[in-house]
Amino acid sequence: MNLNYVVKELYYxxxxxxISVVGLxxxxxxxxxxxxxxxxxxxxxxxxxxxxxxxITVQRxxxxxxxxxxxxxxxxxxxxxQEEITKIEKIPGVIGIGKAVLVWVFDPHQAWIVLGIExxxxxxxxxxxxxVTEGRFLENGKSEALIEAGYAQxxxxxxGSNIAVAGRSFPVVGLVDASRAPKIAVANLYLPLKDAxxxxxxxxxxxxxxxxxxxxxxxxxxxxEQEKIMPVAAALKNIxxxxxxxATPESFLKLLGNLFxxxxxxxxxxSLIAMLIAILIAFKTMAGNISERAKEIGVMKAVGWTQQNxxxxxxxxxxxxxxxxxxxxxxxxxxxxxxxSFMTVNxxxxxxxxxxxxxxxxxxxxxxxxxxxxVHIPFKLATFALLLSVLIGGFTGALLGRHIxxxxxxxxxxxx
Amino acid sequence: xxxxxxxxxVNLSKKYSNLEVVKDVSLNVKEGEFVSLVGxxxxxxxxxxxxxxxxxxxxxGQVTLNSKDITGATEEELALFRREYVxxxxxxxxxxxxxxxxxxxxxxxxxxxxxxxxxxxxxxxLLEQMEMGPRIEHLPAALSGGEKQRVAxxxxxxxxxxxxxxxxxxxNLDSATGDAIMAILSELHKKQxxxxxxxxxxxxLAKTADRVIRMQDGEVMK
Ligand SMILES: Nc1ncnc2c1ncn2[C@@H]1O[C@H](COP(=O)(O)OP(=O)(O)OP(=O)(O)O)[C@@H](O)[C@H]1O
Ligand SMILES: [Mg+2]
Numbered sequence: 001m002n003l004n005y006v007v008k009e010l011y012y013x014x015x016x017x018x019i020s021v022v023g024l025x026x027x028x029x030x031x032x033x034x035x036x037x038x039x040x041x042x043x044x045x046x047x048x049x050x051x052x053x054x055x056i057t058v059q060r061x062x063x064x065x066x067x068x069x070x071x072x073x074x075x076x077x078x079x080x081x082q083e084e085i086t087k088i089e090k091i092p093g094v095i096g097i098g099k100a101v102l103v104w105v106f107d108p109h110q111a112w113i114v115l116g117i118e119x120x121x122x123x124x125x126x127x128x129x130x131x132v133t134e135g136r137f138l139e140n141g142k143s144e145a146l147i148e149a150g151y152a153q154x155x156x157x158x159x160g161s162n163i164a165v166a167g168r169s170f171p172v173v174g175l176v177d178a179s180r181a182p183k184i185a186v187a188n189l190y191l192p193l194k195d196a197x198x199x200x201x202x203x204x205x206x207x208x209x210x211x212x213x214x215x216x217x218x219x220x221x222x223x224x225e226q227e228k229i230m231p232v233a234a235a236l237k238n239i240x241x242x243x244x245x246x247a248t249p250e251s252f253l254k255l256l257g258n259l260f261x262x263x264x265x266x267x268x269x270x271s272l273i274a275m276l277i278a279i280l281i282a283f284k285t286m287a288g289n290i291s292e293r294a295k296e297i298g299v300m301k302a303v304g305w306t307q308q309n310x311x312x313x314x315x316x317x318x319x320x321x322x323x324x325x326x327x328x329x330x331x332x333x334x335x336x337x338x339x340x341s342f343m344t345v346n347x348x349x350x351x352x353x354x355x356x357x358x359x360x361x362x363x364x365x366x367x368x369x370x371x372x373x374x375v376h377i378p379f380k381l382a383t384f385a386l387l388l389s390v391l392i393g394g395f396t397g398a399l400l401g402r403h404i405x406x407x408x409x410x411x412x413x414x415x416x
Numbered sequence: 417x418x419x420x421x422x423x424x425x426v427n428l429s430k431k432y433s434n435l436e437v438v439k440d441v442s443l444n445v446k447e448g449e450f451v452s453l454v455g456x457x458x459x460x461x462x463x464x465x466x467x468x469x470x471x472x473x474x475x476x477g478q479v480t481l482n483s484k485d486i487t488g489a490t491e492e493e494l495a496l497f498r499r500e501y502v503x504x505x506x507x508x509x510x511x512x513x514x515x516x517x518x519x520x521x522x523x524x525x526x527x528x529x530x531x532x533x534x535x536x537x538x539x540x541x542l543l544e545q546m547e548m549g550p551r552i553e554h555l556p557a558a559l560s561g562g563e564k565q566r567v568a569x570x571x572x573x574x575x576x577x578x579x580x581x582x583x584x585x586x587x588n589l590d591s592a593t594g595d596a597i598m599a600i601l602s603e604l605h606k607k608q609x610x611x612x613x614x615x616x617x618x619x620x621l622a623k624t625a626d627r628v629i630r631m632q633d634g635e636v637m638k
Contacts, residue, residue, distance in 0.1 A: 002526045004519070004532075005512075005514070005515060005519070005526070008514045008515060009514050011514075012513065012514040295510065296512055296513075298510075299510045299512065299523070300523065301495060302471060302498065302504055303498065303499070303504065303523055303524035303571070303575075304495055304496065304498045304499020304500070304502075304524050304527065304575065305495065305499075305526070305527050306492050306495045306496065306527065307491065307492060307495070308492075309495075309526075309527040405491075408471075408472070409471050409494075409495070409498075410466045410471040410472045412471075412504070412506055412510050413462050413465070413466055413471065413506065413583055415506075415507055415508040
């Protein structure tokens with residue numbers, strides 16, 4: 001094998017070289033972009049859960065009392081028992097749990113969506129601490145309230161005033177901007193978990209359909225080891241029953257309903273097709289190259305090149321070409337994915353995960369988590385694509401060994 | 417080896433499907449001898465040359481080159497054999513268009529383990545011998561027919577062959593250039609004692625050789 005000869009040949013036939021390198025690189029770029037898109041949607045689907053510090057949310061659907069008066073649970077989130085939580089904590093792969101209680105309170109003159117939150121936890125709605133726009137966050141052991149900023153404005157509630165909810169009074173210590181906050185478990189009144197639990201415990205209509213004890217909750221936020229999310233979700237179903245609603249990145253991916261999000265199979269099939277196109281181009285140009293250069297191959301053989309010598313020479317040409325195509329393909333993919341990263345995705349948040357009574361203003365409106373598509377090309381993917389293109393080069397080069405072996409050295413003696 | 421014969425063909429036949437192109441030919445070439453093979457177009461000269469040089473395998477018969485029976489050799493063994501002992505000169509030069517003059521000369525040396533400097537040195541030495549010194553970096557497209565054939569002759573000599581096979585080496589050249597090429601070949605034979613088997617259909621050129629073998633219809637004339 002002579003590298004100088006390889007390079008000269010590619011340069012001499014530069015038109016063909018360029019066409020095949022560009023053709024190949026498009027196939028490689030397509031492969032990278034398809035996979036990068038699939039990864040991007042995967043990452044996007046994590047966003048709604050990630051922003052509330054969780055990988056999984058857990059709810060149990062149940063019944064609503066006949067009449068909506070006083071404190072009730074929405075039908076999408078009823079009691080999760082303390083014993084059940086203890087079991088969940090022991091599931092292998094569970095890193096931590098955040099708890100919350102969501103109740104609708106229908107007072108004679110006002111309806112509240114109340115969320116009882118923990119004071120300090122990186123998992124679950126306790127992270128609202130970062131979204132206080134006025135006043136301060138809840139303090140230890142005090143019965144205080146935070147109001148959603150839009151709601152506060154609508155009803156003229158100010159920091160420092162008192163509100164009455166389900167027969168109790170709370171001083172308002174701060175406002176929370178829900179438009180910036182996570183889209184899951186959105187409420188308009190945030191209370192310490194204990195107070196929300198006690199509202200639920202003392203509500204007769206609530207107790208009549210879903211008995212609730214002081215340590216119980218109705219929303220769970222779980223942080224899990226990334227590779228164990230699916231088994232943890234399965235274990236949760238085991239503990240809570242088949243009806244339990246377990247939201248995972250996977251379930252959001254399904255909600256996105258887009259081709260890349262829907263199935264790995266689509267991405268796999270599409271990338272296989274892209275690769276097949278690349279292989280075909282590589283094969284076609286190299287085969288054409290070999291038949292055009294039959295006489296040259298005859299000369300090489302006549303002067304003592306073995307079949308292996310000749311094949312190596314053409315293999316190197318093919319590999320070098322495909323390597324160049326791989327590099328170009330990565331470049332194209334980087335540019336295209338930069339363009340794609342300006343695309344926005346709207347991830348629908350199921351009503352059940354942020355329930356609001358349909359008859360309230362804005363109730364039943366579809367919520368979305370909107371973000372820019374996080375497209376980037378992981379180093380691993382680029383390396384893999386480059387390796388793959390070199391492999392294609394080697395593969396076609398080796399396949400063409402058969403063509404080469406059919407060319408006889410006595411070819412040189414023919415002339416027109 | 418039998419009385420200094422470097423090349424022996426015994427009862428050689430070659431059939432292409434049903435057509436017998438070479439018919440029971442026996443032929444010897446002595447070391448240092450310059451033999452020419454003449455005959456009308458289509459009489460089988462090129463085919464016979466390809467059998468004797470190990471480019472093609474005979475349908476029947478035996479070829480011994482440099483004391484080695486190459487009749488049963490595989491393609492790979494033949495390639496290695498040609499690499500070691502044989503040089504070729506063709507009518508249509510058959511230079512690689514992408515390679516410079518010296519690289520074309522070095523082509524038979526590429527598969528051999530040696531440094532590129534050594535290859536280049538050997539190639540330049542031969543090109544200078546062919547009075548092509550100022551042309552070593554030129555591509556074939558930039559050379560005249562006569563110059564191309566000089567490069568081809570240098571290539572044939574690169575591996576220090578025991579015997580050079582030439583198939584109509586002047587066939588694509590005008591008569592003056594052809595004469596110059598013939599002079600080079602003749603000198604190679606006379607001064608360096610190169611063994612040569614040259615195919616031609618011009619009786620005039622054949623006379624340059626020590627011995628002329630005539631072919632007709634696939635057979636050697638006695
Ligand atoms: N590969 C082949 N397949 C079939 N027939 C062939 C093949 N090679 C040569 N022939 C036939 O064999 C015969 C002899 O061909 P060859 O090339 O040996 O003749 P030649 O004496 O060299 O002629 P020329 O002087 O025109 O070069 C011709 O009829 C030719 O058509
Ligand atoms: Mg001929």
